[in-house]
Amino acid sequence: MPRASSRDWAAAESPGGAQDDWEDSKGLEPEDLRKGTSNMSFEELLELQSQMGTKTFKQLVTGNSTKKQGSRPPVQKACVADKHRPLEMSAKVRVPFLRQVVPISKKVARDPRFDDLSGEYNPEVFDKTYKFLNDIRAREKELVKKQLKKRRSGEEHEKLQQLLQRMEQQEMAQQERKQQQELRLALKQERRAQAQQGHRPYFLKKSEQRQLVLAEKFKELKRSKKLESFLSRKRRRNAGKDRRHLPLSKE
Numbered sequence: 001m002p003r004a005s006s007r008d009w010a011a012a013e014s015p016g017g018a019q020d021d022w023e024d025s026k027g028l029e030p031e032d033l034r035k036g037t038s039n040m041s042f043e044e045l046l047e048l049q050s051q052m053g054t055k056t057f058k059q060l061v062t063g064n065s066t067k068k069q070g071s072r073p074p075v076q077k078a079c080v081a082d083k084h085r086p087l088e089m090s091a092k093v094r095v096p097f098l099r100q101v102v103p104i105s106k107k108v109a110r111d112p113r114f115d116d117l118s119g120e121y122n123p124e125v126f127d128k129t130y131k132f133l134n135d136i137r138a139r140e141k142e143l144v145k146k147q148l149k150k151r152r153s154g155e156e157h158e159k160l161q162q163l164l165q166r167m168e169q170q171e172m173a174q175q176e177r178k179q180q181q182e183l184r185l186a187l188k189q190e191r192r193a194q195a196q197q198g199h200r201p202y203f204l205k206k207s208e209q210r211q212l213v214l215a216e217k218f219k220e221l222k223r224s225k226k227l228e229s230f231l232s233r234k235r236r237r238n239a240g241k242d243r244r245h246l247p248l249s250k251e
Contacts, residue, residue, distance in 0.1 A: 037060065037061060083103075084102060086101050086102075087099070087100075087101065123177070123181055124181065127178070127181075137167065137170075137171070140167070141164070141167050141168075141171075144160055144163055144164050144167065145164065147160055148160045148161065148164060176217070179213070179216055179217075179220075180213055183209075183212060183213065183216065184209075187204065187209075191203070
């Protein structure tokens with residue numbers, strides 16, 4: 001193929017036959033056009049670029065066509081594998097010692113005490129609903145006392161003694177909780193009566209409520225003649241606390 005000079009390419013801009021030569025050169029193969037530009041100097045390439053346009057010149061040099069490339073061929077989807085088959089692990093990653101091969105549905109434990117589905121805790125409603133438990137506890141306590149009389153000594157006697165003591169403590173705690181509920185109910189009724197009379201209700205502080213509870217407990221101990229034993233235990237407990245803060249004696 002004869003060497004194509006810049007003058008031949010420049011003839012594309014000239015009127016008449018030169019324009020026809022440029023139109024004829026468009027019918028050539030891209031490989032022939034690239035071979036023709038490979039023998040041109042740098043000045044001739046710049047002159048050709050200014051005449052043809054930057055975009056057309058780049059397509060001529062690189063060999064890219066103006067047509068948009070087609071989209072990638074669709075990738076064939078793999079067939080859906082069984083969900084219960086073992087998981088395939090990559091050979092490039094170290095397989096862990098413990099791994100879940102088959103998914104197992106985990107059972108979630110639900111604690112009704114802290115679950116919103118069980119509703120809010122109301123002590124008064126709870127005591128009324130489970131009032132029958134008091135009779136069951138009383139029968140169990142009598143049964144433990146009878147068994148304790150039969151076994152005077154031994155390991156079984158100690159277990160029964162501890163069980164009876166725990167049951168008595170639970171009963172005392174329940175009675176104390178019931179007294180606090182009755183006191184709160186009485187205060188609520190008193191505030192309601194003050195509001196109905198047009199007075200501004202007075203809400204007791206927690207410290208004042210504790211003082212009222214202690215006063216009621218003092219009256220109950222005095223009626224049951226257990227005040228002296230309670231006060232003696234209280235003194236021993238306070239003395240033990242004070243002894244901890246005393247400096248150690250040097251022998």
